[in-house]
Amino acid sequence: MKIIHLSAECYPVAKVGGLADVVGALPKYLVQQEVEASVAMPKYDNEWVSKHEFETVFEGRAPLGDWEFDFRIQREVDDTLGFPLFMVDIPGLFDRPGVYVEQESGAPYGDEFERFISFQIAVLDWINQMSRKPEVVHCHDHHTALVPFMMTQSYRYQALKHIPTALTVHNGEYQGVYDHGRQNMLPYFDPQTEGLLDWDGRLNSLAAGLKTCWKITTVSPSYMEELGYDSHGLEGLFQHEKQKSQGIINGIDTEVWDPATDPMIAHHYDRQKTADGKRKNKQALCEQFGLDPQYPTISFIGRLVHEKGADMLPDLFRTFLESPQSVNFIVLGTGDRNLHRQFEAMSSRFVGYFDAALDYNEPLAHQIYAGSDFMIMPSRVEPCGLNQMYSMRYGTVPIVRKTGGLKDTVVDLGDPDGYGITFYDFSLDAARHAVQRAIDLFRQGRKMAALRKKIMHLDFSWNASAKKYIALYKELSN
Template sequence: MNILFLASEAFPLIKTGGLADVAGALPRALIKRGHSLRLVLPAYRSVLERLRSDQREDKPPALKVRGQIDLDGTPVTLWQTRLPGTRVQVWLVDIPAFSERAGNPYVTPEGVDWPDNDQRFYTLCRAAAELAMGRAGIDWKADLVHANDWQGAMVCEMLAREAASPATVFTVHNLAYHGLFDYQAMHRLGLAPWLWQPDFLEFYGQLSFIKAGLVFAQRLTTVSPSYAREIQTPELGCGLDGLLRARREALSGIINGIDVQAWNPARDPCLAVPYDRRRLVRKADNKRALCTELGLADAPDKLLLGFIGRLVEQKGLDLLLATLPELLARGDVQIALLGSGVKAYEQAFTGLAQDYPQSLSVTLGYDEALAHRIEAGVDVFLMPSLFEPCGLNQIYSLRYGTLPLVHAVGGLKDTVIDSDDPQTANGFTFAPASVEALRATLKRALALYQDPEAWQQRQWNAMSGDYSWDRSAAEYERIYELALEDKKQNA
């Protein structure tokens, strides 16, 4: 089928979170399965600059004008390129609000939402709708549009008003982000007044972009089966649980895959020493190299814990800060942390590192190569998230034989198995999200680490899983077929 895949970011062109990883990988897997796919992204200034700087004289143009889309008399330039290193064709929607603005896609340098985000992403959706309907002067029309998160949600409402329109699938990557705007946005965008009601786009006195996807798409997905159930509850439904319960027959949870080429310990150029299941002994060399790099003591008998992620409350950092000082004081563990976020958390961890310089390393910011070395070098990867729609780091960890220790929630619960069966267990889970539960699970991990044979068996189990996008793409393909059937029945 012809699939238009609409996203606000895609790795490696632009990335702020997990959506970029999905948008950079799932289209590749779908093309591999025989579909014709176009990835539609905003033409951010940084993306255009990168593509132009990557251009080589001996290669065809990496970036060319594909056409123009007329939106109420305003011409919008459409650039065409390919996702670097892939066969995925990319259409970049070029409007001044994207292409003449540097910085983060969603927020100002001060961390405040861009004040015109409603108009920016509504225009993106309008352009995507024209492309999907085959009205952009390009000989290609979509059978199905796959929109992602609030930034792409409005395309579902637009296509619902069209005759002979493509089917739509809408994916929620994190329900906590609604895309909320004031009532005046209804007038700024020229939306029909009837949309301003709770059954459609109104949300407690605000306009909710995400509801356009949740209400109007034929099929809904989110990024794990457990998260699909959790968002139907008042605790994790973010005020939308009633709507999601009403649409539960259309809602599915599909675990994200990972790029098994980029995340492959046997061929990872970032590592000190490559390894795999048969050469698992080499993992110890990566632990030693990581400790040297980060200034930690060379202590192979100590459990080395890792954490990579945003330093925000969602990630369960209060649990860590209440638990780790005791372990550090006893000399039970070492810790390698990479991330940035809330200043209070940054200061708390850097202060703790000053107290235990040979046991705790804190690197503020993000470094992709270091992230790979942490995944390979640590023994246990910590993800005590209060909620986690899918999570990717625990999957990277499984692939690298690093045992994840996670709060049993969302995609963490679906991917990490903590059982008494030595043939299936691949990590550690705890519940509820309490200091006591986390402390008890860390003690279990410490005890198992003293049994090398049992520890290695759990590592083998972890490294034996299928974490490729091929599996996930087949599930999305099934959802697409159901969406097409739904569209046909309701035509």
């Protein structure tokens, strides 16, 4: 079975969020289960790309409105990711280091639509000429969501009309919304079908994909339900397309995220040596941030944005930092500049108890997972969440709000077979109560040690989820 994944991100090639982790892992696990899976993505001008060798497998020229563009499809020579990686080289549009924004200014690229529609057209032109076409084209998020529309409606791709498409919604907040005039850049289609592109009076890429794909998936069952009543204007569409929708929880790549072999952490450990490994890594982490390892250490890793609930963190942390209790807090991430300023001020005020690394740092993230006692995720929205799974893989107890995939993957300690700390309301009081439960748990040494071993034995690998995707592909292609 031949499956092609289309995505703007893929770890470790180019990563902004969890989309990259999924696209970098799922195809590898599909290949291990004898599925012929590959990934096609834009060719960015970044460090990973510059260090790998590519060979051109197809060259073409395609229309983009009133003009045409040249492109090349290039395959990474050594298949170092565990599956074939194809990169779409489009001079002038993707030969930049940033995925969505200027790296220095943080400003979004003004030609976003041109970039991603040209990528999708180039991929379809390539598939169009294949002698053996894929059984399923698997699209990820709005950057590739116009592919199902073009495959079913554009005259240029009539030969692809019968190929099933799956569209996975990793984050429904980002929909690819533009003025209707942009539809003139798509290959010719019957004007009577232009309503498929419309939602609320604008061209909505995600909406068009939801309407025209064969199957919709989201990254957790709970998030699938939530989109039906909270999806930034698409609630009615998700409800209408419910019959072809399915929530499949993400997995994690247990080869990359393995404390026994992880090259990015100070000391290796496994489920048999959890206590010693956690102690040594906590010592290394606390030394790096100037903290005392005898105190409970609670960390946050992620984008400092509204949907992650990061705006709650300063007040939440100050509640404890200004109290008689001794507790450490660490923040790793970038985002809202006001939050940057608040965290910088807190680092100066609460020396020895709080510190923040306000950047993207993958090696440091691994060390924080290994060295922390708890990982807090107070998300307003969390389609699946991977950090809680990474944390448990490293024996770090999650503190999460019960939403989306967090609800599906973390069972509260107070429930039968529970192993995490959860709270329901997005409020300072609810989060404060959850953090206090964590501090109290830390003081119960034996209970804490047993819990660490328990969560390290949980299986969040892609194996089970990959089997569900294989079943979905077989259903579509039969």
